[in-house]
Every structure is written in C-alpha cells, then in structure tokens.
Amino acid sequence: MLKRLHQNFHRYIRLPSDHTFHCAFRYSSNMSTVNKTAHEFDKQRLEALLNRRFFYAPAFEIYGGVAGLYDYGPPGSSLQANIISEWRKHFIVEEHMLELDTTIMTPAPVFETSGHVARFADWMVKDTKTGDVLRADHLVKNVLEARVAGDKEARGVAAQPKEDDKDKKKKKKTAKAAAVQLADEVVKEYESILAQLDNYSGPELGELCRKHAIKNPDTDNEVTEPVQFNLMFASSIGPTGQHPGFLRPETAQGHFLNFSRLLDFNNGRVPFASAQIGRSFRNEISPRAGLLRVREFTMAEIEHYVDPEDKRHERFADVRDTVLVLLDRHVQSEGSTEVKHMSVGEAVDKGIIANETLGYFIARIYQYLVKIGINPSRLRFRQHMANEMAHYATDCWDAEIHNSTGWTECVGCADRAAYDLSVHSKKTGHPLVVRQALKEPIVTEKEAAEFNKKVFGKTFKGDAATVQKIVESMDEPQLLKLKGELAQGSATITSEDGKEFTLTPEALTIERKTFKQSIREFTPNVIEPSFGLGRILYTLLEHSFWSREQDVERGVLSLPPLVAPTKVLIVPLSAREEFTPLVQEVCKSSPFQGRPPYGLHVLHLIPLAS
Numbered sequence: 001m002l003k004r005l006h007q008n009f010h011r012y013i014r015l016p017s018d019h020t021f022h023c024a025f026r027y028s029s030n031m032s033t034v035n036k037t038a039h040e041f042d043k044q045r046l047e048a049l050l051n052r053r054f055f056y057a058p059a060f061e062i063y064g065g066v067a068g069l070y071d072y073g074p075p076g077s078s079l080q081a082n083i084i085s086e087w088r089k090h091f092i093v094e095e096h097m098l099e100l101d102t103t104i105m106t107p108a109p110v111f112e113t114s115g116h117v118a119r120f121a122d123w124m125v126k127d128t129k130t131g132d133v134l135r136a137d138h139l140v141k142n143v144l145e146a147r148v149a150g151d152k153e154a155r156g157v158a159a160q161p162k163e164d165d166k167d168k169k170k171k172k173k174t175a176k177a178a179a180v181q182l183a184d185e186v187v188k189e190y191e192s193i194l195a196q197l198d199n200y201s202g203p204e205l206g207e208l209c210r211k212h213a214i215k216n217p218d219t220d221n222e223v224t225e226p227v228q229f230n231l232m233f234a235s236s237i238g239p240t241g242q243h244p245g246f247l248r249p250e251t252a253q254g255h256f257l258n259f260s261r262l263l264d265f266n267n268g269r270v271p272f273a274s275a276q277i278g279r280s281f282r283n284e285i286s287p288r289a290g291l292l293r294v295r296e297f298t299m300a301e302i303e304h305y306v307d308p309e310d311k312r313h314e315r316f317a318d319v320r321d322t323v324l325v326l327l328d329r330h331v332q333s334e335g336s337t338e339v340k341h342m343s344v345g346e347a348v349d350k351g352i353i354a355n356e357t358l359g360y361f362i363a364r365i366y367q368y369l370v371k372i373g374i375n376p377s378r379l380r381f382r383q384h385m386a387n388e389m390a391h392y393a394t395d396c397w398d399a400e401i402h403n404s405t406g407w408t409e410c411v412g413c414a415d416r417a418a419y420d421l422s423v424h425s426k427k428t429g430h431p432l433v434v435r436q437a438l439k440e441p442i443v444t445e446k447e448a449a450e451f452n453k454k455v456f457g458k459t460f461k462g463d464a465a466t467v468q469k470i471v472e473s474m475d476e477p478q479l480l481k482l483k484g485e486l487a488q489g490s491a492t493i494t495s496e497d498g499k500e501f502t503l504t505p506e507a508l509t510i511e512r513k514t515f516k517q518s519i520r521e522f523t524p525n526v527i528e529p530s531f532g533l534g535r536i537l538y539t540l541l542e543h544s545f546w547s548r549e550q551d552v553e554r555g556v557l558s559l560p561p562l563v564a565p566t567k568v569l570i571v572p573l574s575a576r577e578e579f580t581p582l583v584q585e586v587c588k589s590s591p592f593q594g595r596p597p598y599g600l601h602v603l604h605l606i607p608l609a610s
C-alpha cells in the first residue's frame, strides 16, 4: 500500500477545492483576472472568514479584550512568517544588509535625545460630555469624508447601501452623514482639506472643528481643543524605578546606537545598510481599525547609511524603468489627489524624488509589495508635505495601499539626513562618523590659537579650561577679531554664565597656519524604509479575498504561493486510523520535502474525512 502511495504521490495530494482559505492554491497574483468573475468585495465576509479560520483575533478576548492588541492564529502566524521570510530575502539577502536584533526596552535618555519624548505625539480631542477620546485628524477625516459621501449619495453618484447587509449590528462604527447635497464650493473645500490633512498642526485641526462644526459622530457632542498625547509606553528599569524607560515605538534607534560597530563590521565603508525585524509599541489614541492601527506590531526597518555628498545608488540602473504611481507634495498642497504614472528614473531626474538612493528604495519597496501579492493598481507612493515631514528630513514618501478604509500608509521611506547620528553623538560624546582616507590631501590655511599653558594657568586658575574652551569654539571671523584686539594689548571674552575674562598676548597668540588634511570625516545621511507588517498583511488579505457570483457565501483567499500559509494539503480520504501513519509517511517522503519547488515549503496534514 505504502509503495502504491509513493508511486502515485500526486494522486494523493489533495489540491483543495476553492471554497476555503486552503485555496491559497490559486496560483494567480493577478487579481484583476480573478476579479472578473468575483463578487463585490464584502468586508464582513472577509472578517468572518479570518475570525473563523483564526488568522488573528483580539488578544485577551475572554477577559474582554483591549483595543489595539491582537493575537495571530496558525494561518495568520504562518502568513506573517512567510511575509517576513520574503522580506529577508528581498532586502537583507539580496542587498547584503547587516541584520540586527536590538532591545525593545529603551532607557529614557535615548528617546529624549532622539526627540521622541518631546515630539512623538498625536493630537487628541475629547467629547465635551462623555469624555470619549478621539484622534483629532481622524475625526476631521471621518466627518468630512462622510459629508462628501452624503453629498455624492444625494446627487445620485454613490452606490446605495447594500440591501443584503444581514449582519448590520456587527458593522464597524464609522462616521455617517445623511444624504445631503452640499454647495459645490463646500465640497471643494472639504476635498482640499482631506487632500492635505497630514499637513495641519493641532491648533489648525481645532480651528477646522470649529469652522466646520465637526462633532463626535457617535454622540453629536462638541469636542475640546486638540492637545498633544505622547504615544510611547513609559516604564521603568530596575527594582527601584530609578531608571525611566520606554517600550520602543520603532526599531530605528537600536540601529543608530550600534552605528560604530556596524561600520567596523563593514570595514569602515559606506554606503551600507542595517536591517531589523521586531516588535514596536505605540499607545494609539483610539485604535478602531483592526490590524491597521494597533498598539503592538511588527516592524521591518532598514537604515541605509550614505555619503551626504553622493546619494547615487550603484544598482539604480536596475530599477530606473520601474513605473510608479506618485502623488507628489505640490499636487496635494493644491488640494488635489491626482497621481502621476512615472518611472522612478524620471522622478529622480526631475527632482520629484530627492535622490537616487531614496528612489532606489521606493522602487524596491514596490517590487516587494507586488511580489507578495499586493495589487499594483491599488498601490501608490505619496510624498509628505512640508509640515508633515520631520524638520530634519529632506524628503519622505509613503507606500499607501488602498483597502476598504481608503488609502493606508503601509511603508514609510524617508531621507532623515544626518539627524539621528548627530544628536546621539553630540549627547554621548561618542563619534558616530565615517573617516575616509583622502586620495589627495586637502591643504588649507587658517587662524589657529596657541595657548601659553604656564601663563594661562596662572592667570585664570580654575577657569583656565572654560576660557580655553571658549577660544577653541571660535570660528575664523571671531578669531580674527580676537587677534586684532590682542594686537592692541588685550581682549575681553564672556562665558555663557556672564563671567568676563581678559586675555593678553602673553597668555594667547593667534597665528595663520597651514593645515594638511588626509582624512575626511563626515556624519552619514540615513535613508530609512520602515514597514508595518500587520498593515501589509491585512491589506494583502483584502486584495486576495473574493467570492463567486454564484456562491457569495463562500469566500476565497487567492494568495501567491510565496506567502500562502498552506502550500500543499495531504489528507486521508477515509477516517480509518490505519491511514494516519501512511499519510505521515507520504508527507515525509514527498518530493516537496527539503527541495521545495515554487516555494512550496509548508506541508499541512489535515484530516479531511470524518
């Protein structure tokens, strides 16, 4: 019997029929083909399927659950592992990146220096009567979008709500507005606000709420002025609570703090990149969007260190012709969302994308997302507007994926300039720089201060070090001025705390000297692609979900084999116990074991017969 099983292996591999998630077997990454026969997307059916098959579920559910925390079940974990595995291959292996695994618990000074303690915050408002908390930009977005939708409905442009919404109770609570037709200018103004929503400061969001009578849609109550809420989870390290700390809200700082070691590992050369996959934590104000906004999630982040004077990328030619859908900042600031279809080469040439390295990573992000099954026609890159971008960043693009809630940022890709390395270096005194031997030494002439240590010490005693520091920190024009004053007999300088010191030519001389520099020292700039894997996973599930017109009850997930949780199913057709060892034997000796064709590397053994 076993021999027969082996001989007829392919007959005993039961390719699952296409009415459950096991139809991960539809080898199509081209959903447009699939969608021709598919029924309209139904979020409730997808959610029911994901819940029933335990892709993921609210964490601590039997204790009532906590918003924004989710556990992944077997297929969800497997799907996530495959997404990560492909990410590792696509970025870490193919780009020779240096992988890290740094700690989550972080001492507070790190985030004080990075600016997170002061600025990693969102604007929140409170319902003036119930005290319910809402994120200010989300409130404005939901209410204005609902009004625009209501206007479309009143004009007969929008689809009417479906009659067959059986499970209305379960429907997500979202802002709804009556089908009321608005004046054309009002619609235009709303659309303009929505197009540049991320550009508004907290006070401006408050102003919008007042101007457009935006209230809490759940209660119709007014809301308070926006106040900032820091998103980091605070903790303390050690039994005495002496060392305040935070759960990291991103993995990036772990890369920067290890920069010197990474640089050594890379033999002192740039460019190179570090990469890390790990958990991050954000105490989101009002997480109501399933996996799209959670309080604990897996990120995959790359920090690519590059010479600030040369941001070319040696493999740019490989991606130059990749055509992307771009929504640039100028279009948004005009209140429009009109996209451009453009090759990444053209976008860099025209200065729409700031430099080659940033363009290279944007193209690689696109390739990765499409490879794992994201529908390219629902993927765009949106450039950050001036106010939205961190003050130190020179350019930033988000990979946004369209889903049932609209466009969602799933990957951020920013040129962070030299900010992070500079601030940590300044704070700790540890140089986070690259030293490069110059082919041709640079010869320069400049004013230099020379201290007569004996006289200097005698004159200034305990203040000698302070006075020396003041002089050493002077630039060329200041030194020239000081030199002139000393030539007249003496000069007076003042310390930060207002103390005055008189310098004489006996204590200090300033002379023009020639310097030869054979080492160039610089702080590299950082290009950072930052992926939220939960958002990618969820949008992928939406893009892969469909059902047939003739069988809408049964959902199908058409995931590419590369990431599908189940690749091959081997099942006994009878419940007889003696079949179990035979099936296990077949699994072990299957041609897929060890040498997976087409990425088939997971074998699931599921008893089918009952």
Ligand SMILES: Nc1ncnc2c1ncn2[C@@H]1O[C@H](COP(=O)(O)OP(=O)(O)OP(=O)(O)O)[C@@H](O)[C@H]1O
Pocket: 282, 284, 291, 292, 293, 294, 295, 297, 299, 409, 410, 411, 412, 530, 531, 532, 533, 534, 535
């Ligand atoms: N609360 C969250 N839940 C799930 N994923 C998240 C969350 N916050 C951020 N991410 C993911 O991490 C990536 C990088 O984080 P980044 O700091 O750029 O996001 P963000 O701009 O703060 O996102 P948002 O504006 O949506 O809050 C995002 O592109 C997203 O995929």
